Amino acid sequence: MPSRLTARAPAARTARATGIASPHDASAPPVQRLRTDEVFTAFGGSPRGLSAGEAGARLETYGPNELPRPRRKGVWRRFAAQFTDLFALVLIAASALTFLAYALQDPRDVGNLQLAFAILGVVVLNAVIGFAQEYSAERTAQTLQAMVPHTCRVLRDGERLELPSAALVPGDLAVLEAGDAVPADCRVVEAHGLSVNNAPLTGESSSVGRVGEPTAADTALDSRNCVFMGTTVVAGSGKAVVYAIGASTEFGRIFRLTDEAPLQKTPLQREVAVMARRVAALAVGIGAGMFALRLQTGQPLVSAFVFALGVMVALVPEGLPATLSVSLAIGVRRMARRQALVKKLLAVEALGSTTVVCTDKTGTLTQAEMTVTRIWSDGTWHEVSGVGYAPAGDVSDAEGLGELLRSAVLCTDARLVPPAGAEGWRVLGDTTEGAILVAAAKAGLHPAAEKEAAPRIGEFPFDPVRKLMSTVHRTPAGDLLCAKGAPQELLARCRRIRLHSAEHELEAPLRDDVIAANDTMAAQGLRVLAVAVRPVGEPPATAEEAESDLTFLGLVGMLDPPRPEVAEAVRACHRAGIRIVMLTGDHPLTAEAIARRVGIVTDPAPTVVTGAGLDAMDAAALDELLAAPGQLLLCRVSPEHKMRVVAALQARGEVVAVTGDGANDAPALKHADIGVSMGATGTDVAREASEMVLLDDSFASITAAVELGRSVYRNIRKFLAYLFSHNIAELVPILAAAFAGFPLVPLTAVQILAIDLGSDVLPALALGAEPPEPDTMDRPPRSRRERLFSGELVRRFLFLGAVQSIGVCTVFFWQVHASGIPYADFTSDDPVYRKAITLTQAAIVVSQFFNALAVRTDRQSVFTVGLFSNPRLIAAGCFGIGLMAAISYVPLLQDVFNTAALNAVDWAVLVGFGVLLLAAEEARKWWVRRRPAPAVTGKETTP
Incomplete structure (x- = not known):
């Protein structure tokens, strides 16, 4: 025994730090090439298993048979990450500067303090919404822990014990039986018809036979004498020496690949990041320019800064992060109704x-369920209907298949289990044998009764070298040997063939017919088994003796059927x-x-x-x-x-x-x-x-999810056009007032925040809930060269923003000029100024109601799809107008927003401008419809 096996803490630290989980000398031959006695020697074990004391020492040295816990970000770190969004950083900086401006003012303006808290509140609100959506929909861990079976059977001190799989150590002698999950990576030292299903590890659906002899394979994964954690024993039994546990297993290797794989940003993440950088740069740049311009005109420092801050806030779409998160969450809920659970919003x-x-x-x-689909017997093809392990289906001309299917059933170890609770029909044992049992049941046989009527008195388990399995049974007509296996191997051992209830010599023409039938099935991707029988007197002593002078019955073709x-x-x-x-x-x-x-x-x-x-x-x-x-x-x-x-x-x-x-x-x-x-x-x-x-x-759920995903992107572009068009309507009046020499802003930063969060978020969300258009899945994927802020989108919101800006500027300057007061005499407390900025805010809110209706479609008239066919949008727009009315009429809100009450004529004028906006957009769509649709420039994909 290597001395490190008896080490305690120092060795344990070394083993865990280096990832070593086996006492096998790395310079020794690979485990798959060792003889049985060499396996025990290499891992310090014996045919009686480890002693309890030695197992305890190794558990301390090498640690439990567990995979590492996944790396997870703490809740607070995930919440803090919400504040790293570029929009959030810009707003945090704006809030800090506003606090600074309030502190430097003398006398201090409480409005700046309110603005600072309002901006900070927007950031926190966005963070809470984004975090709540991500936390409820996303589980990011990559853990394999549940793949490890809870218990396993081992030999220790010659006694068979059932232990928690975590207690397994290198050198343990594991006992494997049909239905067991393999608890660690093991080298087989004893096999009796042992077969495993490696599908969870390799993706190969067919079971694979295992042997105890050494092999010349280059790797353990390719060898036939190793079994691996998380795979399943489907047939036979055996014993195996554990040589790797936990992170050192093949599953551990996959865990590391999974854990180390970098998280990929989605296309939308990349697009939003680009958009955020550009908008933030534009906002800061224009804000800085306005700050410098105001200083040159003699405005006080703090006053110039507050003006520039209003410009910057007008350009930043504060509600976009929350709107984007909740809109994606709507898509998540829609996909869940289509049986697709999305864990990450993006x-x-x-x-x-x-x-x-x-x-x-x-x-x-x-379906991961082997199913017999064709049988060749008596020179005739028999089709088998039905899929999966449920014995529901038919076998054509089943009367002629009784002997073949009965013999195949007798030569199986699998068991068909009927539904229980939430589980449907399933197979215990080899899946190919399960398929035979199901086919027999479809043909009217009762597998359990057939086995009881012909008890097994001998067997020669499947061997990957022979590629055959044979069993001997006691029947009323005498002892009968039944064999099944690879057609080439079994055919070579047959001298006769059963045709039309009579035996014929298996001469060249008939042998060629069998080979042709086998080739036909193989070309169809079927896994083919041949079945043969012969009566026996004395029980044969060897497999070679038993599997000779056989009578060929037919071929059984099966596959794992497509859904x-x-x-x-x-x-x-x-x-x-x-x-x-x-x-x-x-x-x-x-x-x-x-x-x-x-x-x-x-x-x-x-x-x-x-x-x-x-x-x-x-x-x-x-x-x-x-x-x-x-x-x-x-x-x-x-x-x-x-x-x-x-x-x-x-x-x-x-x-x-x-x-x-x-x-x-x-x-x-x-x-x-x-x-x-x-x-x-x-x-x-x-x-x-x-x-x-x-x-x-269901693979079909992918198609439904793709359709919903495409509609989400189009809906995002709709509410982007909606949001950014009003940002222009907020910015243009401020710039117009600056160039006209008006000393105050037509729209304060607090009013802008009220519009962005109070009046725009809900309509934007309603736009995000628009259903997919009928031709969504008849279009190719959009080109990677197509940007979220495409030229078409920019032209659209510039057009809508320009129309809105005209109306907003008109009502503001109309109110100011109608008073006859010189610009220089206006103060923030002037009733005319308060009504003018109220009209500005209300003009944006009302025009956005009509704007939301306009952007629902790209080319079609909104009257074609129905002006009121999205009731959520109508309700959201009415809520925004109702909030604006409260800001105009409620005294407490008048004090906060510095607003005044509007009269009926004011509202009528505002609605008139909204109707003009809708008419202008309808005219634009009419012009677009007259032109042919632009050709798709994205890369075509080959199906």
Whole structure:
């Protein structure tokens, strides 16, 4: 034994610090190449297992068999992050400067103190809304802990014990049986028909036989004598020596890949960041210019600063962060109703801009339930309907299949379990054997009764070298041997064939017929098993003796069936211009067959590349492969391969969505622009690493989510046009007053905040709730070159803002000029000035009501979609006007905002300007409709 196995604290610190979780000497041969006795020696164990004392010492040295806790930001850090938004930083600076201005004034103006607190309140409100939405919708941890089974069976001191899996240590001798979850990475030392399902780790749906002998494989993952944490034993039994625990397991490696993968910013995040920088720079620049201009005209320092601050506040859309968060949250709720749970708000829009979907096969496109679909017997094809483990379906001409299916059932160890509670039909044991049981039930047989009527008296378990399994049964007609396995292997051991209830010599023509039938099934992507029998006298002593002189009965073809709704979802993605690339750990023939069934592949010769082929490619070759037109299947790929492909697609400017359900998908799910995992059958690690979880595991939900995501983006542009048009209407009167020599501002900063938060947020949210337009999924994804602040959007809000500004300036200067008072004589307490700034604020609020109606459509007339078809928008607009009326008439609010009461004529004039704004926008749309729609300039994608 290496001396470090008996070390205590120092060794424990070293082991945990370096990630070592095995006493195996790194310079020794790889674990998969050791003989059984060498395995025990290398890990300090024995066929009796470890002693209790030695196990306790190793637990102290190497720590528990647990994966590291995920890195999580604390609640306060996540809340503090809300204040790092650029708009928030600008407003915080403005608030601080306003506090400073209040402190420097003599006498002090309480209005500046109110303004400072108001600006700070806006920042806090935005932070609270953003944090609440993110905290309620997002779980960012990437943990594999739930994949580790809670208990395991081990031998210690020769006794079989059941222990918590966390207590497992290197060198322990684990006992494995059908249905067990493997508790750690282990080297098999004893196997009796042992078979495991590695799908959660590798993505390959078929079970894989395990042996106890050494192999020449290059890695443990590729060897047939190692089993891995989180996988499942589907058949047989065995014993295995633990050689890696916790973070040093293959699951631990995937955990590190997932944990280290950088979080990708969504397209909307990048667009909003660019927009925020530009708007903030523009606001600060114009504010600074106005400050300098006012100083040159002889205005006091503090007065000039307050004026410049009003300009800056007018340009910053204070309500945008909250509006954006809540609008995305509306999209989240809509997607939840479509069985798509979104954990990150910005992922809503990211999915809508997807150009490529990289999809897994097993559990995503397929049901992860092997199903018999075709049987060949008596030279005849028999079709089997129904999918999954529920014995619902039919077998064509089932009368002629009784002997074949009965023999196949007898040669199985699996058990079909009926529904219980929330669980449906399921299989305990090998999934291919489960498929045989289901097919037999569909043909009218009762598997349990057949096994009881012909009890097993001998068996030769499946061996990956023989690729066969055979059992001996006691029947009324005498002992019978039943065999099943790979067609090539079984056919070589057959001398006769059963045709039409009679036996015939299996001569060359008949043998060729069997081979042709097998090739037909293989070309369809089916997994094929052959079935044969022979009567026996004395029980055979060896497998070679038993599996000879057989009578061939037929072939059984099965597959993991595609989900029925996937084909239509794939067609919808193609119509929407989204490319689909399959990334799977399965065999190329199986992958291509499924891809053809669901419509991902339609070309006669698609491009199929394996993981080994990807390893041989450098970055340029991979880029060329991904850039080539046509349909692409990537098979036998590892988690590293998936991450590399996703990164290469992103480097090409694609917006990549990745779907998956297994732990092997987790790194790619996290690295993608949008990770989509399966909620019902997916692993915990996949769900935690993704931004969206399909609650019904339906690929079709992706299509619905894409449609909603696209509508979210279009709705965001609608409320951006709405918000920024009134920012112009707030800024232009202030600038006009400055250039006209008016000493006061037509709109104070507090009034601007009241408009931005009190009158604009709710209508903007109502615009964000507009339903998708009918042709949303008939358009290609928008180009990556298209910006959120596109030329079309800017022209639109400039046009709307200009029309609003004309009305706002008109009512302000009309009120000022009508009084006959010289500009220099106006003071902030003058009743005429107070009414003038009230008219300015009210003009913006009323015109925004009509503006909200105008921006609901891009080209169509609002009267076509229905002027009042969005009742939330009407209610929000009425709320804003009602708030404005309160500011005008309630004495307390009059004191806060320095406003005055408006009369009926004033309101009639304001409504008139609002109608003119709506008419102007309708005229613009009419002109746009007369011209042909612009061609899409975005990159076309190949379906």
